[in-house]
Amino acid sequence: MNLTYTPEQRAFRAEIRDWLARHVPDKPLPSFDATREGFEAHRAWERTLAEGRWGMVTWPREYGGRGVDLIQWLIFEEEYYRSGAPGRVNQNGIFLLGPTLMEFGTPEQKARFLPAMASGDEIWAQAWSEPQAGSDLASVRATATRDGDHYMLNGLKTWSSRAAFADWAFGLFRTEPGSQRHKGLTLILFPLNAPGVTVKPIARIDGKVGFAEIFLDDVRVPVSQRLGDDGQGWHICMVTAGFERGLMLRSPARYQVAAARLAALYRRQGNPADSATRAAVARAWMDAEAYALSIYSTASRILAGQPIGPETSTNKIFWSELDVALNRVALSILGARAELMPDPDEPDPTGDWLDDYIFSLAGPIYAGSNEIQRNIIAERMLGLPR
């Protein structure tokens, strides 16, 4: 156990800190979930990152990365969030499909999709859930029917984040007619502008179109866009879900930066006599630090060659709950002003906390609801019967 950074790791931190200081836009970009303009501004930022070879640092150089290890990945994320750089519009691609392609893709698929993903030229949406297949994902009904060297996709996907403006989606389809549950499912990549695809944005509780329905009506895609084999879809999705709940999707740095902002808010506007709020600020910091320490611990174990296990489910519960709690503390400091919407003329950025709080309420639901995660912990970590 050695909890200090190596000179190489410190140099890496200095390098990314310096680059971000010179490239991060002065003003926040407009939301990528509200308008096409905001979406494209974020795509342009992804291109800037890629030009600096910072798009996805853990990827091999041939796919636009730097081939660095998970500790350096965490350092990158820490500096990224510290700098206030824009959110990653392609997170479904780079954090979920990317690692999955790396593990299950053919050399041709990797060469075709990874560089375009790293550069932001192709932004990805996830097309797994259906109206009848949410927590019970194995009841997927959308079909992919083999037709020579093509599949015909039919069905309805929903709650697909970023799909309103994205270019491609990776979907879970039933390729074996009449198959039940986890069997006969296959992962297929398809462009969202293909004939037969209709995307209908869904407004979230904040009014933004962060997700969409995807209607598929005889959408023809070549077999070469199948990831893995026929019938391997469930297994691949579970590996992807591990990335989603585990290391990649929610970097601890996001919450550590938020906890630092919260402490600053308390110092500026908190009531010194309010010891309950002071303790809640300390608790938000503790939780963000605990999450970071846990992720460093997991990264160390992965680097030592140990597999990532059901602990990803504990991660997902922990970060989603700490996010809600942290933002609620901020609202309690803001008090009666907490309800105020963002106002460009308002010098004090009250509205950010409100936005972050509303967004945090999605955390316990997406990427597998926390109730599903508790089942996974109980059954796979603790060995309780199904």
Add this chain to the structure above:
Amino acid sequence: MNFTFTDEQKMLAEVVRKLMDDRCPPPALRSLMDAGAVHDKGRWAAIVETGLMPVLVPAEQDGLGLAEVDFAIVAEAAGRAALPEPLVEHAGIALPLLAAAAPGHTLLSAAMAGEVTVAIGHPVNPLVADADTAAALLLVHDGELHLVERDAVRLIRKPSIDPFRRLFAVEWVPSPASRLATAATAGPLLADALDRGALFAAAQCLGIAQRCVDLAVDYAKERTQFGKPIGSTQAVKHLLANVQVKIEFARPVLQSAAARFAARDVRSRAVISHAKLVAAEAADLGARTAIQVHGAMGYSWEVDVHFFLKRALALTYAWGDPAFHTARIEQRVLNHPLGPDQTFLNETDHA
């Protein structure tokens, strides 16, 4: 940056866990209690035999010179077993304090051999644990550290709800002969003792928490109601999953706190306090959840869970109560730099 244990540390964890499983299973706790005995001499001899006494004594004084990370492994196993003997207070706190305050003291070799124990009356605790079986007591008067033979003090037993904790009020008279260190010298040493006390209480709590989950899981698999094991219902699953989440996010904090002990600054101390708080919360939630999962059986003397509930209760308030540790964390959070690049930094990294 490496957050994994060495092979030696993994072996230590295995050895101590097996020692506790063999020597300190719940039936052994009950027979000790039924016999009205204070300690189990055979178990203590086996612990001494394993070489756990000198873990934190420097190599120059014939100790093993290992670190807090290593002893935290020992303390976790002791907590998991609700060990009655004073392994943690003697070997984890009193011995390194004695070795630091009085290098080469005549008592040290017998104490390292486990022939005698040393009790500690730290100002943060109102009472002294295991004072009656100790050969001598480390006591504090006006900030000075004294070593006093047990026969030279008057002990008043204060029964604890934990049947295996032996607490005493101590009446004693300090003298120049008993003084080991002046207040100036003793201050930093007592701060170390407090940090070790809090750290190893946290480690014991983590062991207690996992033991409670394990007991409840075993019961939930066996106990059937409505024609199926109660552990197959989501209501029970989610109770236990919540405890496991608490444990999973207390463990890396404990490991980090132990690894950073030697920095002895406001940052490393905040992590120790963090570990103490969340490990105690995990133990408390674990014990209460285990009782709930066991139902009426869980409320009975017959089921072992109450041993762990009581030890968790005691350790939650020993070596700094939650208010004490929360204040140390607030001091760090409100007065020192925060952010993701700060997690592993010490004060001196900014000098």
